[in-house]
Every structure is written in structure tokens, then in C-alpha cells.
Amino acid sequence: xxxxxxxxxxxxxxxxxxxxxxxxxxxxxxxxxxxxxxxxxxxxxxxxxxxxxxxxxxxxxxxxxxxxxxxxxxxxxxxxxxxxxxxxxxxxxxxxxxxxxxxx
Amino acid sequence: xxxxxxxxxxxxxxxxxxxxxxxxxxxxxxxxxxxxxxxxxxxxxxxxxxxxxxxxxxxxxxxxxxxxxxxxxxxxxxxxxxxxxxxxxxxxxxxxxxxxxxxxxxxxxxxxxxxxxxxxxxxxxxxxxxxxxxxxxxxxxxxxxxxxxxxxxxxxxxxxxxxxxxxxxxxxxxxxxxxxxxxxxxxxxxxxxxxxxxxxxxxxxxxxxxxxxxxxxxxxxxxxxxxxxxxxxxxxxxxxxxxxxxxxxxxxxxxxxxxxxxxxxxx
Numbered sequence: 392x393x394x395x396x397x398x399x400x401x402x403x404x405x406x407x408x409x410x411x412x413x414x415x416x417x418x419x420x421x422x423x424x425x426x427x428x429x430x431x432x433x434x435x436x437x438x439x440x441x442x443x444x445x446x447x448x449x450x451x452x453x454x455x456x457x458x459x460x461x462x463x464x465x466x467x468x469x470x471x472x473x474x475x476x477x478x479x480x481x482x483x484x485x486x487x488x489x490x491x492x493x494x495x
Numbered sequence: 496x497x498x499x500x501x502x503x504x505x506x507x508x509x510x511x512x513x514x515x516x517x518x519x520x521x522x523x524x525x526x527x528x529x530x531x532x533x534x535x536x537x538x539x540x541x542x543x544x545x546x547x548x549x550x551x552x553x554x555x556x557x558x559x560x561x562x563x564x565x566x567x568x569x570x571x572x573x574x575x576x577x578x579x580x581x582x583x584x585x586x587x588x589x590x591x592x593x594x595x596x597x598x599x600x601x602x603x604x605x606x607x608x609x610x611x612x613x614x615x616x617x618x619x620x621x622x623x624x625x626x627x628x629x630x631x632x633x634x635x636x637x638x639x640x641x642x643x644x645x646x647x648x649x650x651x652x653x654x655x656x657x658x659x660x661x662x663x664x665x666x667x668x669x670x671x672x673x674x675x676x677x678x679x680x681x682x683x684x685x686x687x688x689x690x691x692x693x694x695x696x697x698x699x700x701x702x703x704x705x706x707x708x709x710x711x712x713x714x715x716x717x718x719x720x721x722x723x724x725x726x727x728x729x730x731x732x733x734x735x736x737x738x739x740x741x742x743x744x745x746x747x748x749x750x751x752x753x754x755x756x757x758x759x760x761x762x
Contacts, residue, residue, distance in 0.1 A: 394559040397586045401576055401593040402566030408597055410623035412605035417619060420609055427703070428739045429606050434698040435711035435734025436599035437628060437691050439727045440571050442715035443596075444688040447575075462685050463692045470696035476538040479693030480686070487682045 458494055462487035524647050525654030531637060532655040535629040536662045538693050541686035542570050543663050547670020548677050549574060549684075553581035557671060564667040568660065569627060572596040574687060575724060592724035599731055603631045610638050610648050622649070625656035628694055702745075707738030 421429070445459055466483030470476055543564075550560035555577055567573045572593040579589040604626045611622055633655050638648055677683050699705050711734030718726030 393586050394555055394580050395562075397576060397580060397589050398559055398563045398566050400586075400590045401572065401597075402563075402568075404590065404594045405567055405569060405572065405597045405600065406624070408594075408601040409604050409626040410620055411601055413608040413611070413619040413623040414616070416605065416608040416612060417614075417616060418612060420612065421605060425605075427742050428735050429602060431704060431707040431735045431738040432599055432602040432606075432731065433628070433631065434695065434704040434708040435738065436602075436727070436731040437695045437698055438708035438712035438734065439715035439730035440596070441688050441691045441695055442712040442730070443719070443724070443727050444571060444574075444691065446716055446719050458682075459685055459688065462682070463688050466689045467692040467696050470693040471699075474697070476534045476690075476693035476697060479538060479689045479696075480541060483685065483689045483692070484682065487685050488680075491680060491682060 458487050458490035461490050521646070521650045524643070524650035525657075528633070528637075528651035528654030528656075529658040531651075532629065532633045532659055535633060535694075536659055538690050539570070539629060539659070540662060540666045541683070542690040543666030544670045545683040545686040546570060546574055546577070547667040549577055550667070550671050553577055555580050560671050561668060564664050565660075567593070567597075568625065568663070569597050569600065570663075570687060571691070588723060595724045595728045598728050600626055603628070607631060607634065607652075610634070610652075611645065613645060614649065618649070622652060625660050627659070628691075629659055630656055632694060632697055703738040703742045706741045707734040710734040710737035 441463060445456055445463060462483040465486040466479035469478040469482035546564070547560075550557075550563070553560075555563075560577070563573055563576065567576065575596060576589055576593050579592065604623060607626060607630075608619065608623075611619055614622070630652070634648075634652050637643070637651060643651060695708060699708060711730045714730035714733045715726050718729055720726075721729065
């Protein structure tokens with residue numbers, strides 16, 4: 392029961408975030424000075440999410456997730472050079488498997 | 496989709512915009528959106544499987560688990576909800592934490608919404624449903640090319656969103672229903688940060704974006720212990736502030752026009 396309430400509450404709250412600006416900006420536009428900060432939300436937020444996922448949902452909580460960090464670095468570099476987001480897995484997963492086998 | 500077949504007022508003062516006035520044009524533009532988002536969709540599929548497997552391995556019920564994907568439609572927040580439900584965290588804390596992680600969507604919606612100004616309110620409320628990183632990364636750059644009128648943008652966005660959402664929900668459902676018991680050594684838990692690392696690589700258009708990302712990542716790590724996952728939101732705001740400050744400093748030093756740094760700015 393609690394799970395349903397939590398899931399629906401998160402879903403409703405998240406939809407309010409999504410719809411909020413679609414409602415407010417129906418006719419108006421944002422002031423020009425917001426353009427630069429708005430363009431920086433994506434890099435800042437995604438970097439924060441990656442860091443947070445690496446250090447909170449790893450298997451050894453509190454320890455430095457070496458294999459995971461190396462895999463993410465490899466995936467990042469692969470996409471940086473190829474421009475194709477699929478390559479994150481092509482490069483990242485083998486690095487994880489290799490290091491995971493060596494480290495543990 | 497009803498979103499794109501309803502008649503829309505014609506664009507006034509249009510630039511050189513491609514006409515998608517007929518059904519064939521709408522369908523072609525929807526397919527273009529679906530095609531352009533394909534790498535993102537393939538990138539997100541392992542993430543969906545990982546969340547499905549996490550749900551299967553948790554104490555969260557199958558029905559609740561299946562519903563959580565379409566209800567939240569944001570992987571990092573959904574994963575944290577599942578993990579916290581599984582470890583018996585207080586409901587209010589779970590909700591607050593997930594909303595902290597998703598606060599960025601308010602800012603994505605602000606820049607996506609500006610492309611649909613003049614659409615009816617019901618249509619804008621529908622367009623708001625799938626707002627998420629992958630869609631933002633696909634549609635923003637495409638719309639900036641300026642050759643799609645609003646109707647074309649709606650078609651492109653709908654095509655991309657349909658493909659992304661259906662794959663996301665389907666991969667989770669497959670993993671939950673199949674009850675995949677994946678050994679830890681397969682490393683499915685790396686799928687989530689890897690999917691996002693790919694997006695990160697695509698988002699670093701210039702120096703100020705790199706500054707925003709470095710600051711966001713570092714603050715998120717330092718603040719891991721902050722309550723209610725607020726580190727993610729705090730780190731995002733710090734990153735945006737750092738990048739903006741760098742941009743202002745560069746402008747004041749007179750390192751060329753600011754427009755040089757503003758190449759990837761959203762409307």
C-alpha cells in the first residue's frame with residue numbers, strides 16, 4: 392500500500408515539474424539573461440547524477456568503486472570521441488568486467 | 496497520434512521553415528524524430544533492464560514495480576525509490592528524495608516549452624509528459640536548426656518521445672516479468688551511470704559546460720551524505736552558477752564576443 396502511495400506521489404510531483412513551465416510559458420518567453428544558465432543545467436545535472444549513482448548505489452557502500460569509475464570513464468571517453476551514445480556500453484562494460492575480475 | 500493530427504494555426508512570420516502541412520509530412524517528421532533518438536534509445540535499454548532486474552530482486556511487488564516506470568519516467572529517481580522502498584525508508588523521505596533528483600526537469604521543461612509557445616494548453620500538457628534528459632538532448636539541437644515550424648516540432652518531438660517511452664517501459668517490463676536473476680558480476684548496476692556518462696559526453700559543448708559539469712560532479716560526491724538526496728540538486732545549482740560565472744568572467748575580460756561561448760545556448 393505504502394509503495395503505491397510513494398510511486399504515485401513521486402509520479403505526480405515529477406509531472407508538476409515537467410508541466411510547470413509548459414503552463415507558465417504558454418505565451419510568454421523567458422528573459423534573455425536566462426539563456427546561459429539554462430544551457431548549463433544539462434551538463435551540471437547529468438554530471439551530478441552520474442557521481443551520485445556511482446557513490447550511492449555501488450555494491451560496496453562507502454568504498455571507492457574502482458571498476459565502476461573506470462568503466463564510466465571509458466564510456467565517457469568513447470562517446471566523447473565517437474559522438475555516439477551507444478558506445479558508452481561498448482567501451483564501458485568490458486572495462487568493468489576486466490577490472491571487476493582482477494580487483495575482486 | 497492525436498497530438499499531431501489536430502489542426503493547428505499556421506505559423507505567422509515563419510522563417511525558412513519546412514512545411515509539414517500534410518499527413519505524409521507529419522509522418523515523415525515523426526519518423527525523423529524516432530530515427531534521431533535511436534542511439535539514445537539503445538543507450539537507455541540496458542538502464543531499463545537494470546531497473547527491471549532491481550525491482551525483481553527487491554521486496555517491491557510486481558504490480559507496483561511495473562507501474563513505477565510509466566508513473567515516474569525518470570530512471571535515477573525511480574531507482575532510488577525502489578532501493579529506498581526495499582530498505583524500508585519512511586515514505587515522505589522517499590518522495591522528497593526522488594523529487595530532489597527530478598527538480599532538473601523543471602528547467603528542461605522551461606527550455607523545451609519555449610519551442611511550443613502558442614500551442615493549446617491541452618497539447619502542451621501532453622507534450623510535458625515525456626520531458627527527460629534523452630528527449631531534451633535530441634530535440635533541443637534539432638529545433639535550433641530552425642527549419643521546422645511548430646507543427647513539425649510537435650511531430651518530431653512526438654515521434655522521438657513515443658520511441659523512447661515505449662522502449663523504456665518495455666525493457667523494464669521484460670526484466671520484471673522474466674524475473675531475471677542477474678549475477679552481480681555481469682555489472683548491470685553499471686548500466687545506469689554508463690547511460691548517463693554518454694549523455695554527459697554529449698552535453699559538454701564548450702568551456703563553461705565543462706566547468707558546470709566538473710563542479711556539479713564534485714559537489715555531488717562531496718555532498719553524498721546530505722539528507723534527502725539534496726546533493727544532486729545542490730550540485731546542479733552549483734554547477735550552473737560556476738559555468739555562468741566563468742561565462743561572465745570571460746565576457747568581462749573581453750575574450751571575444753560572448754556569442755562564441757553561447758554556441759549551445761537554448762532559447
